[in-house]
Amino acid sequence: MIRRGLLLTLEIAVPVLLLAGYAVWAARAQSFYFPPLGTIQERFAQLWLFERVPDDLLPSLRRLGIGYVLCVLLGVGAGLLLGVSRVVQQAVQPLAEFLRALPAVALIPFGVLVFGFGDSMRIFIIVVGAVWPILLNTIDGVRGVDPGMLEMARAYQVGRWGRIRGIVVPAALPRVVAGMRTSLSIAIILMVVSEMVAGRDGVGYFVLESQRRFAISDMWTGIILLGIVGYLANFLFVQAERRLLRWHRESKGLAR
Amino acid sequence: MSSSPPAVLEVASLAKSYPVRGGRTEAVAGVSFDVAPGEFVCLVGPSGCGKTTLLRCLAGLLAPSAGEVRLAGAPVRRPPPQMGFVSQDYSNSMLPWLKVDKNVTFPLRHKGIGARRRAELAAEALRVVGLSEFARHYPWQLSGGMQQRVAIARALAYQPEILLMDEPFASVDAQTRGELEDLLLDVWATYGVTTVFVTHDIDESVYLADRVIVLSRRPSTVARQVTVGLPRPRDQISTKELPEFTRLRTEVMRTIAQVGGGGPASSEHRAPPGSSRVAASP
């Protein structure tokens, strides 16, 4: 109990101390690049509560959301197919390895060519870059399903589709979710990059645009906002994971 | 008991070999036997002799290389309906994301049985195996012996006409094992389900069976069939004290020794008859 309290105190105290340190230091340093904390705070409230939310934050979140959902659908769907069928996997594996090794941002010019400067291009970049952890983890998860479970289902006349739905998917889920988590952070990065490289709105675009206008405080508010978005997305993810995979966590904790 | 009732399960010249590097491993070579409706048959043989292979062929999980399995006259090509199956590695057949009752009803859900009926069947099966209080636990919260009982409950809830079991009690402690054996005999007597039970434990085979089929070393063939006329209901202590039990047990053991089982002949000297278990292989 005491230990937990101490840890929680630390968890809160460290960021607060860092912020206080910055406030004191920035106030004295008078640096152009590091505006005083008060100024950043003020600008943050003016910009993001909630004037620019519909202009920049919502478009960013929409791209991220659509792109990420597509990653999950494609990654899990293709991963199941590749994991279940050895033949399909043999045929597609080399291509998948190549595409995965390709840095997604290198495809931005191509994406602009095909999709123009709209959201489709940005969603395309997010999918091309962030689908791989989900795909590869799903394949691994499917491969790792205990043959004993499948044999039991087969002995009891559970059909192929029933075995996939009732055994393969839940058994692979812990790996799939691990992939989804990695994929989420990649998707956020690609959202920002795609907005910076070829954008007219979005938080990534706002950060770059503020820097060009020498509005350094504004730039920092955008960066902080991105940090908050990433932190919250991950937090929500972990909460969902805890509920969904309680059996996995606890069964592993119990197994000596 | 020997020949009069028509067989429900017929195994005819069954053979199975596995491809291995540079050839094939012959696991089962020409096994033939029949099982009558309601009969309890034990297959005994040393570890690695091909018992699991044989049982998986019976279950329609594995295609034989030669020969045939017929269930109620029809050739078995895939797992037949109304067959319960309990595998050697019970813990791997538990689905860790489902609670015990849902593990029990898993096959029923895919059989298209309604939720209410499923719940009834699960409650009944769990009551029979004495796990009613653990219906809402996860399988990994239970001991090995309890998980094995869940596997048996799953087979019971399926209402099988034939039950195939592969060394189901091999990895539980002696005390629990005796309890599970008696539980199985109770269930068998109550439901009259035809049972084929694989084991490498000679005592267990004689204690449970109407008939013990002794398999040779790999590749397995039927070395001998021993009819067990011990009275039922059987009892862990009084049945095993009977001179007939000792005689049957010795007969099975001798057969295994003759076909090259190795271990049992020597362990017979060390263990007084009936007082300890004798395995068909060290």
Ligand SMILES: Nc1ncnc2c1ncn2[C@@H]1O[C@H](COP(=O)(O)OP(=O)(O)O)[C@@H](O)[C@H]1O
């Ligand atoms: N899938 C397989 N591939 C190759 N060899 C196998 C396979 N399964 C079993 N065997 C071999 O067949 C023989 C019989 O195995 P098994 O049926 O599991 O014996 P038992 O159940 O009596 O211990 C063993 O020598 C084993 O190594």
Ligand SMILES: [Mg+2]
């Ligand atoms: Mg075996």
